[in-house]
Amino acid sequence: SDYRSAVEEEEEEKVLQRMATQTKFPEEITYEILYNLRVKSLSRFKCVSKRWRSIISSKEFIKRHLEKSNTDPDITRHRILLRLHHRCLQQNTVLLHSLRPLLYGPNATFDNLPQQTNLLTRVWGSCNGLTLMFVNNARLVLLNLSSRKLKIVPPFPEEGGEYAPRHDTDRFIYGLGYDESADDYKVVCIYTLSNSKPHRTQMYSSKTDSWKKIEDFDKGIVPVEDSGKFVNGKLHWLAKDENGGRDHEIVALDLVEGKYEIMARPENFSNSVPYQPILGDLGGYLSLIGHVFVSDTAGNMLDTSVWVMKEYGVRESWTKIWTLSDFHDPKNCTRGALPLCFRDNGDIAVAFGSSIVVYNGKNKLREIRGAIVNDIIESLVYVESLVSPFGDEELGH
Amino acid sequence: MAAETGTPTTLTLKSNDDELFSVAESAAILSVTIRNMVEDGCAGGVIPLDNVDGKTLASVITYMNGISAIPADEEKKKSYRDKFLSDKDFETLADMVLAANYLNMSCLMDAVSAKIAQVMEKKSVGWVRRKFGIENDYTPEEEAAVKEEHKWTFEGVETDDDN
Numbered sequence: 001s002d003y004r005s006a007v008e009e010e011e012e013e014k015v016l017q018r019m020a021t022q023t024k025f026p027e028e029i030t031y032e033i034l035y036n037l038r039v040k041s042l043s044r045f046k047c048v049s050k051r052w053r054s055i056i057s058s059k060e061f062i063k064r065h066l067e068k069s070n071t072d073p074d075i076t077r078h079r080i081l082l083r084l085h086h087r088c089l090q091q092n093t094v095l096l097h098s099l100r101p102l103l104y105g106p107n108a109t110f111d112n113l114p115q116q117t118n119l120l121t122r123v124w125g126s127c128n129g130l131t132l133m134f135v136n137n138a139r140l141v142l143l144n145l146s147s148r149k150l151k152i153v154p155p156f157p158e159e160g161g162e163y164a165p166r167h168d169t170d171r172f173i174y175g176l177g178y179d180e181s182a183d184d185y186k187v188v189c190i191y192t193l194s195n196s197k198p199h200r201t202q203m204y205s206s207k208t209d210s211w212k213k214i215e216d217f218d219k220g221i222v223p224v225e226d227s228g229k230f231v232n233g234k235l236h237w238l239a240k241d242e243n244g245g246r247d248h249e250i251v252a253l254d255l256v257e258g259k260y261e262i263m264a265r266p267e268n269f270s271n272s273v274p275y276q277p278i279l280g281d282l283g284g285y286l287s288l289i290g291h292v293f294v295s296d297t298a299g300n301m302l303d304t305s306v307w308v309m310k311e312y313g314v315r316e317s318w319t320k321i322w323t324l325s326d327f328h329d330p331k332n333c334t335r336g337a338l339p340l341c342f343r344d345n346g347d348i349a350v351a352f353g354s355s356i357v358v359y360n361g362k363n364k365l366r367e368i369r370g371a372i373v374n375d376i377i378e379s380l381v382y383v384e385s386l387v388s389p390f391g392d393e394e395l396g397h
Numbered sequence: 398m399a400a401e402t403g404t405p406t407t408l409t410l411k412s413n414d415d416e417l418f419s420v421a422e423s424a425a426i427l428s429v430t431i432r433n434m435v436e437d438g439c440a441g442g443v444i445p446l447d448n449v450d451g452k453t454l455a456s457v458i459t460y461m462n463g464i465s466a467i468p469a470d471e472e473k474k475k476s477y478r479d480k481f482l483s484d485k486d487f488e489t490l491a492d493m494v495l496a497a498n499y500l501n502m503s504c505l506m507d508a509v510s511a512k513i514a515q516v517m518e519k520k521s522v523g524w525v526r527r528k529f530g531i532e533n534d535y536t537p538e539e540e541a542a543v544k545e546e547h548k549w550t551f552e553g554v555e556t557d558d559d560n
Contacts, residue, residue, distance in 0.1 A: 024491055024530045029498055032506065036514030044550035047522045047543050050534050148549065 031055070035068050038077070039129075039146035039384045062386045066128055069383040075100050078283075080340060081131070081145070082351070083123065083378040092377065094120050096145065099341060099381060103349055103358055123378050124227040125176040129385025130185055132176035132227075140174070142185065142206060142389035145382060151389035153187055156202045156211035175228020175235040179255040182207065184391070186255050188228055188235055190217050199223060203258060207391045214258035221249055228253070229281040232312045236263060236286060238279040248277055250286070264315035266307050268292075275302070282308060282342035283381070288318075289339065306339050306348065322348050322359055338379050351376045408435070409443045410458070416451030417443065424461040429501035448499040453492040460505060478508040487516055487528055519555045 025033070034042065034056065042065070046053040055061055069077040078099040085092055124132040124140075131143050132153075140153040172191045179186050187204040189211075198218035202211045217223055221239040228235035234252040248270065250263040263286075270277040270290035280287040288307040295301075304324045311317035321342065338351040349358045356376075406422040408431070426432040434444055446454060460481055467473050485493070490513050497505040517525060522544075526533055535543065544551070 024528070025495070026498075029494055029510070030529070032510040033494070033513045033517070036511045038518060040550050041514075041518050043547045044522060044554070045517075045525060046547060047535075047540065048525050048529075048533075049531050052531070053543065 027055075031061070031064075034061070035065050039386055042386060043147055056386070062388075066383070066385045066387060069129070069385055075103075075341075075343075077384040078341075079145070079382055079384060081123065081126075081378075081380040081382065082376055083120065085375045085377050087375065092121075099349075102356060103341065103343075103347065123380050124174040125230060126380050126382040127176050127178050127185065127230050129383050129387045130176065130389055131380065131382055132174060132187055140187075142176075142187070144385065144387060144389060146384040147386055147388070149388055149390065151206070153204060154209065154211075156189065156204070158193070158200075158202075173223055173225060173227065173237070175230065175237070175253075177228070177230040177233070177235045177255045180233065181256050185387075185389070188253060188255075190223050190237070201253075201258075203255070206389060212258075215260060217251070217260060219249070219251060219260065219262060221251070223251070224248065224276060224279075226279065229279050229286065231281050231284065231286045236279060238277060238288075250279065250288075264309075264313060264318070266290075266315070266318035266320075269305070269307055269318075278338075280339055282306075282339055282348075285309060285342060286312065287339060287342065306342075306350070308342055321346065322350065338376060340379055341381055351379050410454060411443045411445045412449055412451040412454040413445075413447050414451050416454065418454060418458055420458050420461060421465075424458075424465040427461050427465060427502055427504070429503075431500065446500070449496045450492070453489075453496045456489070456493060457496050457500065457502075457505070464504070474504075478504075482508060482512045485512070487513070490516065491528075519553065521554050521556075524555075 034045075037045070042056050046056050072078075076098070080097050080099050080102065082095045082097070083092060084095060119135045120133055121136065122134040124134070126132070129144055129146060131145055133141060133143060135141055142151045142153060143149070171193075172189060174190075175188045177186055177188070178184070182205075184205050184207040186206070189202045189204070190199050191202070192199050198216040199222060200216055201214050203214050204211045217239075219239070220241070222242055224238040224240055226238060228237050230236075233256075234254055236250055236252050239249050239251045247268075248265070250265045252261050252263040253259070254261070266288065269288055269292075271292050275291040277291065278289040280289065286309040290305050290307065292303045292305070293301070294303050305320050306322040307318050308321050309318050322339070340349040340351055340356065342348045347358065347360055349356060351357075407419050408422050408425050410418045410420060410425070410431075412418070422435060426435060431444060449457070463477055463481060464474060467477055482490070490509055494506065494509040494513060497509055525531070533540065
């Protein structure tokens with residue numbers, strides 16, 4: 001049997017040598033080429049050979065591919081998800097589109113998501129290509145829209161039983177972020193049971209597939225009903241004084257420590273009580289949309305402005321980058337102006353009612369893009385990645 | 398040295414099939430491999446480039462001259478690179494990426510890798526195996542299973558006789 005194994009080894013060696021000589025590129029060049037491919041092609045090329053499958057599935061490859069998606073100056077791998085309300089059909093639909101042609105390309109065309117994702121009922125956030133959303137009003141899922149891998153987030157334990165992730169957004173709000181030190185995607189749920197104070201917090205680790213109770217959300221303020229915005233390793237929510245007295249504050253949650261803190265915000269960015277300010281993530285910058293009432297001869301008008309924190313954590317770096325002054329009746333628009341994307345050169349894309357508008361750095365209208373017939377209910381910008389919602393379990397699926 | 402005398406220095410490069418090429422040192426040192434030779438003082442005579450054939454080297458030198466003639470304007474450099482690579486077929490691109498790797502020219506390496514990926518984007522698994530010289534080491538059962546798992550990624554792929 002020793003002889004046989006020696007023969008086998010020799011055979012194996014020959015096969016390896018033959019492969020090495022026939023292969024066109026050394027492996028490091030193959031890597032350089034593959035980093036440039038889209039997720040759909042990479043998924044297909046897992047069928048090329050066992051080696052390619054193992055390269056494309058490896059942590060290191062997924063990480064470098066993601067880095068390229070996140071840092072590409074031409075934003076070629078950034079995509080946008082729009083949830084639309086179809087007025088005639090009284091139906092909601094989902095559209096996916098690459099971001100770049102929407103900003104700079106010729107006429108934008110929209111491609112539909114595969115049918116089942118039209119069940120999507122609420123988008124809670126996106127991080128490194130993973131998206132947290134409700135489907136069918138009942139299931140909270142982590143979905144990679146590019147690789148189409150989906151994981152159901154389980155319920156969490158609470159006094160008196162288990163709480164399935166809930167859709168009543170006045171009492172259950174969510175956020176998705178990435179804890180780099182633990183290489184772990186974390187879902188945070190801030191909730192209140194029978195409207196009692198304080199708001200409790202549970203944090204879900206996709207690595208361990210389990211929830212853990214962390215510090216209560218309790219700074220004398222309550223979170224505004226909206227998703228957490230993931231910027232600079234922290235999740236952010238807007239919060240208000242329960243009595244409506246003070247300005248809104250930004251509360252940041254450190255995903256490593258599980259601790260809350262108050263984040264610097266601009267002064268007087270909002271004064272109009274019926275219109276809630278909106279917190280956003282604009283391409284890695286924390287942003288705020290504020291509404292301010294101004295009076296002129298024609299009567300009361302509403303100024304809508306977008307603020308961006310250009311240097312994270314620095315109050316003075318909050319900059320007003322865009323203002324719409326003739327915004328008479330925001331109730332006509334489902335959610336008013338939604339900024340979609342902000343670039344270093346000052347360009348900003350804003351979803352507004354049923355159109356997408358691109359402004360340049362001087363707040364001048366560049367172009368109205370995207371002939372969307374329907375109202376935009378929600379929008380989300382995400383990057384293409386191979387990141388799996390199953391974490392390390394990837395190879396088992 | 399060139400700066401001191403005021404005359405541009407010219408280097409002579411030799412391909413592995415013994416073709417000789419003259420190129421300005423200022424353009425040639427885009428290659429870290431060549432720059433190191435120049436700095437080590439090994440560039441006095443002819444610089445042999447054992448891993449690059451004449452056809453590919455001619456193309457690389459065209460690129461070196463073209464890109465170094467463009468002032469520091471990343472947009473313009475990018476559009477030059479796009480134009481330079483636009484009409485190249487896979488075999489030429491493959492030779493270029495190997496040469497760029499050997500010559501240690503990161504800007505050319507990045508551009509050619511991206512271009513090859515662009516060419517691959519709608520290609521079949523069979524096409525990739527052929528062009529990359531990769532042996533299919535899946536058993537028929539394994540291959541059927543892995544294809545079934547990624548079925549949706551085969552939509553819109555260019556038809557190919559051994560798809």
